[in-house]
Amino acid sequence: xxxxxxxxxSVLKKTTQxxxxxxxxxxxxxxxxxxxEESWVxxxxxxxxxxxxGSSVEHWRFRGMSIVRAKKACRLNRDLGINTxxxxxxxxxxxxxxxxxxxxxxxxxxxxxEVDQ
Amino acid sequence: xxxxxxxxxxxxxxxxxxxxxxRAFRKGARKYHPDINTDAGAEASFKDVNEAYExxxxxxxxxxxxxLRNGPPPNEGQYQPPPDWDSGYRFSEGGPQxxxxxxxxxxNLFRRGQGPGQKRYAERGADSHARLQIDIEDAYQGxxxxxxxxxxxxxxxxxxxxxxxxxxxxxxxxVSEGQHIRLAGQGTPSPGGTAGDLFLEVSFAxxxxxxxxxxxxxxxxxxxxxxxxxxxxxxxxxxGGKVDLRIPANARNGQKxxxxxxxxxxxxxxxxYATLEIVNPKVSTxxxxxxxxxxxxxxxxxxxxxxxx
Numbered sequence: 001x002x003x004x005x006x007x008x009x010s011v012l013k014k015t016t017q018x019x020x021x022x023x024x025x026x027x028x029x030x031x032x033x034x035x036x037e038e039s040w041v042x043x044x045x046x047x048x049x050x051x052x053x054g055s056s057v058e059h060w061r062f063r064g065m066s067i068v069r070a071k072k073a074c075r076l077n078r079d080l081g082i083n084t085x086x087x088x089x090x091x092x093x094x095x096x097x098x099x100x101x102x103x104x105x106x107x108x109x110x111x112x113x114e115v116d117q
Numbered sequence: 118x119x120x121x122x123x124x125x126x127x128x129x130x131x132x133x134x135x136x137x138x139x140r141a142f143r144k145g146a147r148k149y150h151p152d153i154n155t156d157a158g159a160e161a162s163f164k165d166v167n168e169a170y171e172x173x174x175x176x177x178x179x180x181x182x183x184x185l186r187n188g189p190p191p192n193e194g195q196y197q198p199p200p201d202w203d204s205g206y207r208f209s210e211g212g213p214q215x216x217x218x219x220x221x222x223x224x225n226l227f228r229r230g231q232g233p234g235q236k237r238y239a240e241r242g243a244d245s246h247a248r249l250q251i252d253i254e255d256a257y258q259g260x261x262x263x264x265x266x267x268x269x270x271x272x273x274x275x276x277x278x279x280x281x282x283x284x285x286x287x288x289x290x291x292v293s294e295g296q297h298i299r300l301a302g303q304g305t306p307s308p309g310g311t312a313g314d315l316f317l318e319v320s321f322a323x324x325x326x327x328x329x330x331x332x333x334x335x336x337x338x339x340x341x342x343x344x345x346x347x348x349x350x351x352x353x354x355x356x357g358g359k360v361d362l363r364i365p366a367n368a369r370n371g372q373k374x375x376x377x378x379x380x381x382x383x384x385x386x387x388x389x390y391a392t393l394e395i396v397n398p399k400v401s402t403x404x405x406x407x408x409x410x411x412x413x414x415x416x417x418x419x420x421x422x423x424x425x426x
Contacts, residue, residue, distance in 0.1 A: 076153075079150055102330060
């Protein structure tokens with residue numbers, strides 16, 4: 001994890017680089033981005049892990065959450081050897097866990113003033 | 118460089134069998150995987166576990182490493198391997214399949230001839246991936262940050278050196294958690310062709326006030342008992358500027374107010390959800406005491422009526 005320090009003003013003026021938010025990727029773009037095979041991405045779509053817009057494979061566009069999920073799915077497969085069905089379940093459970101953790105954080109904050117008698 | 122204890126990283130004994138090492142690696146990889154474990158140190162632990170396994174799974178590398186490990190102890194933390202430490206052992210290069218390199222210790226001793234994820238004469242350099250933690254405020258206004266990357270670079274003599282470089286990144290306004298910023302041409306350079314791209318996965322640093330969920334932000338908004346009872350307007354600071362929030366009369370503790378479009382910018386922008394939290398003032402003056410006593414006397418109110426008994 002990189003924690004970026006605040007930049008000095010003197011360095012700022014030299015920044016003329018191209019950068020952009022990654023969005024609306026084609027199947028080929030997504031495969032390059034995730035370093036994955038097309039057949040694996042198509043399988044992920046088949047399991048409902050990724051939901052591209054567009055009627056046919058050639059017209060697929062992967063946006064927002066689908067890009068994040070694709071990258072996670074590829075890492076989980078590469079690093080832990082989890083197959084498509086397993087990845088689909090892990091990602092769903094992670095979403096549920098994160099939602100539960102957010103709710104828990106809220107309740108912990110509300111009850112932080114507890115006093116024993 | 119520091120000596121790395123790969124047996125400790127996997128939590129196994131130095132005489133562990135190949136099967137035990139594989140089991141420990143699989144368990145550790147599952148436990149520390151950065152997509153699963155959100156603790157701050159998980160990513161570093163995951164890297165350690167992978168690096169340790171990369172060496173210990175290969176009998177030749179393990180034997181060479183064991184010989185080093187049983188050699189003279191490191192001198193004040195600055196480890197230098199003896200010359201020709203690896204003579205008599207043959208192993209091929211290996212390393213992480215993507216992203217940054219392993220530790221200096223690994224890069225110096227076990228990597229031969231090529232950088233991570235890079236074919237030596239590829240037409241196009243490999244893409245690099247890294248994570249970037251920003252503040253929620255940065256996502257509203259946009260910001261410029263500089264980050265330093267350590268990448269192994271192949272010199273003209275075929276030797277690997279770790280090179281530090283500073284890259285300045287313009288964070289576009291409206292970026293949300295999990296999105297990626299692409300920096301064209303900032304990935305791994307290629308001797309014969311164009312450099313790859315650098316992708317930065319954005320996450321938000323924990324914020325004392327806001328809890329992000331996609332483009333929405335959640336917070337607890339403290340209000341006074343009389344603001345809750347009478348209703349009215351309160352001024353609430355948000356990362357996008359101050360907003361006027363209307364509290365309904367007889368507001369309840371825990372009641373959720375939605376500020377449409379005031380969340381993270383985008384098309385459409387997110388919302389802010391403020392949960393009302395009624396805070397009692399501390400009674401410290403006679404005047405305050407008198408006011409509460411007057412309420413106690415003149416307001417018939419039993420919040421425990423529904424408890425029965």
